[in-house]
Amino acid sequence: MLYLDYKKDSVGRYVMIKIAVLEDSEFDYARICKAWELFSKEYHLSYELTRFNDSASLLEQFHSQFDLLFLDIEVPGKNGMETAKDIRQKDHSVVIVFLTNFSKYAVTGYEVGAADYMLKPLDYYSFALKMHKVLHLVSQNNDRTLIIQTKGGMHRFSINDLLYVEINNHDLIYHLETENIMTRGSLSDVEHVLPTRLFSRCNNCYLVNLKHVTKIKDNTVFIGTDQLAISRPKKKNFMNDLTNYIGGNLS
Incomplete structure (x- = not known):
């Protein structure tokens, strides 16, 4: 069959x-x-x-x-x-x-x-x-x-189009290439849903799609036109995740 x-x-x-x-x-x-x-x-x-x-x-x-x-x-x-x-x-x-x-x-x-x-x-x-x-x-x-539920309805988008996720108080902001989508929730919940090989925290407020990282300078990660701070406690793990992601895509 x-x-x-x-x-x-x-x-x-x-x-x-x-x-x-x-x-x-x-x-x-x-x-x-x-x-x-x-x-x-x-x-x-x-x-x-x-x-x-x-x-x-x-x-x-x-x-x-x-x-x-x-x-x-x-x-x-x-x-x-x-x-x-x-x-x-x-x-x-x-x-x-x-x-x-x-x-x-x-x-x-x-x-x-x-x-x-x-x-x-x-x-x-x-x-x-x-x-x-x-x-x-x-x-x-x-x-x-x-698929994200917001006050205005449901939004579905590709993970590839997601630049990073931001938490501001209890508001989650999904930063896409063409728009931002806001809803309620916790960054930890999002972290459990997204593939760990592709996403990593640069600090407690941002979960970054490593695919869209264009540059690292000092303690700043560049994603498109946005610049996000890399915190000292998260830097080692974030850089390891980025290195593994780049290495995995080159092999």
Whole structure:
């Protein structure tokens, strides 16, 4: 029996893949449903489809609860491409696949980090071939993303985009390349979630993504345009972690 290792929980059980479909055509939505029905039976996957007829309803209800988005480009109102751009403001890493009648949109899709595009009417053979790649990305996202609950809703982003985490009183500030996200919590809790090989404290207030360190000068670490102090008690361990990270990536 063949199982595709796309999405598992912490103890290795297969969990449901949650999929949103932006599609106003009954005919095309029926073909998507049939394709998923066949694919799930062939590869023993559990999934849940949620349909949206227009972009406004998807954007209103979207809060990073889906693993995968199928977006029809030609929908009434805001098209699928513009919808994807809006979604990327909330979620940097959710996997997006475009549905279109025209292959010319394939290049444009890369602007929003789309995983792939599928031509309509959907053909099961080509669908199945592309889904192996797409669901591999879903699996990677499951391991490499954080979902943060804030007062404004949920935010999901790639760990790779995280520069550092700051604690200020009881406020946690996630410094990303494009924005800062604030929530409540403790730095210790974040430290337990993030990979230890990649993150290290330079002092009690900052947990640094070693990938983004550009320079060390005296007791200061440079991350992009930011400069963070390295405390005396943390310096030896921080420098060891940085050396091990650099060495591991060179070997």
